Amino acid sequence: MAKLGTKPGISTLAVHAGQQPDPTTGAVMTPIYQTSTYAQEALGKNKGFEYARTHNATRAALERNLAGLEGAKHGLSFASGLAATNALIQTLSAGDHVVCGQNTYGGTFRLFDKVWRRHGIEFTFVDAASTDAVASAFTPKTKLVFVETPTNPLMQLTDIAAVSERARKRGILTVVDNTFMSPYFQRPLELGADVAFHSVTKYLNGHSDLVGGALLLNDDGLHDQLRFLQNAAGAVPGPMDCFLALRGTKTLAVRMQRHDENARELASMLASHPRVSKVFYPGLPSHPQHALAKRQASGFGGMISIVPGDGSLEAGRSVFDRFELFTRAESLGGVESLVCHPASMTHASVPRERRLAMGFADGLLRLSVGIEDIADLRADLEQALGGS
Numbered sequence: 001m002a003k004l005g006t007k008p009g010i011s012t013l014a015v016h017a018g019q020q021p022d023p024t025t026g027a028v029m030t031p032i033y034q035t036s037t038y039a040q041e042a043l044g045k046n047k048g049f050e051y052a053r054t055h056n057a058t059r060a061a062l063e064r065n066l067a068g069l070e071g072a073k074h075g076l077s078f079a080s081g082l083a084a085t086n087a088l089i090q091t092l093s094a095g096d097h098v099v100c101g102q103n104t105y106g107g108t109f110r111l112f113d114k115v116w117r118r119h120g121i122e123f124t125f126v127d128a129a130s131t132d133a134v135a136s137a138f139t140p141k142t143k144l145v146f147v148e149t150p151t152n153p154l155m156q157l158t159d160i161a162a163v164s165e166r167a168r169k170r171g172i173l174t175v176v177d178n179t180f181m182s183p184y185f186q187r188p189l190e191l192g193a194d195v196a197f198h199s200v201t202k203y204l205n206g207h208s209d210l211v212g213g214a215l216l217l218n219d220d221g222l223h224d225q226l227r228f229l230q231n232a233a234g235a236v237p238g239p240m241d242c243f244l245a246l247r248g249t250k251t252l253a254v255r256m257q258r259h260d261e262n263a264r265e266l267a268s269m270l271a272s273h274p275r276v277s278k279v280f281y282p283g284l285p286s287h288p289q290h291a292l293a294k295r296q297a298s299g300f301g302g303m304i305s306i307v308p309g310d311g312s313l314e315a316g317r318s319v320f321d322r323f324e325l326f327t328r329a330e331s332l333g334g335v336e337s338l339v340c341h342p343a344s345m346t347h348a349s350v351p352r353e354r355r356l357a358m359g360f361a362d363g364l365l366r367l368s369v370g371i372e373d374i375a376d377l378r379a380d381l382e383q384a385l386g387g388s
Contacts, residue, residue, distance in 0.1 A: 011253035018064025072216035081199030083235035084213030094120025101128030103151040106347035148177040155280035164192030202333030205248035259302030316363025325380035332368035
């Protein structure tokens with residue numbers, strides 16, 4: 001990166017950050033260092049590598065690349081997004097308290113509520129669209145605030161700057177799940193957050209062919225603590241996955257532009273569709289937090305949720321089963337368009353009464369809008385909704 005100047009743009013960072021031609025061969029792409037161990041030159045003397053759980057050059061390149069994209073000093077990569085979240089919670093102790101947005105990914109809720117609560121960590125789930133609600137949940141034992149913005153799947157926003165400021169005054173860390181926006185559209189650390197979290201599986205990779213997670217941060221002490229846990233607990237990604245993720249980030253900018261462009265057009269179409277009773281998309285002027293979306297992000301992303309008809313399970317099923325171009329599948333952020341029924345898929349672990357209390361209808365569908373031709377996506381939506 002030394003030749004790129006002091007402030008390269010994010011498209012340049014996506015291609016170059018953290019990577020140099022291989023010093024042995026000059027290979028432009030970071031090699032896949034597919035090894036479990038490394039030869040020692042002599043007793044206590046090595047080339048900086050001892051065992052692949054602790055150090056791997058392909059993983060290190062990915063971590064530098066992701067840190068560059070988020071404007072972070074440190075990057076740590078993990079075998080999955082949940083492994084990254086788990087490492088964060090492992091920095092806490094029994095009796096500590098976490099405030100979490102209530103409309104969070106179902107796997108995050110399951111990890112917090114069904115796993116770590118048993119080990120003495122306390123969790124309070126709040127409407128993180130309200131800064132006051134977040135701050136009101138703070139206790140003397142609160143150590144961490146964990147928010148998604150936009151949320152999965154109701155597309156609610158958290159004011160990152162406001163929550164981070166309130167938390168910092170109490171000595172509380174703010175962690176922002178930036179998966180839906182990616183660093184191309186939103187930079188939580190620049191808004192005051194302490195840690196940016198990603199499911200690398202999604203937009204950062206962008207090709208639906210790996211599972212991974214990442215934590216990006218500036219604090220040296222927290223980084224050292226997390227690096228210790230990364231090695232001690234061992235939930236690290238393999239070198240092939242890191243290589244694929246590095247390949248994916250190179251096209252992040254062009255992909256995110258197309259995801260956003262397509263989603264804006266489809267959201268506008270859906271907002272006026274007679275068979276859709278509600279559309280959740282921050283890019284719509286009708287979204288209650290549209291002004292905040294414009295203030296803290298440079299785009300609106302490719303995720304849309306809709307409530308077909310009366311919102312019943314049958315209304316959702318009838319539309320879900322008719323999709324042809326949109327693939328019926330979990331996950332998101334790949335180049336291909338996906339449709340998901342969160343209540344039975346990504347959020348099945350969230351109790352129905354909790355979902356309904358948040359306005360999360362049984363028939364709600366989540367669309368991950370891909371980069372296909374917009375006319376084809378529109379046609380598939382129209383026929384799935386019963387328009388043709």
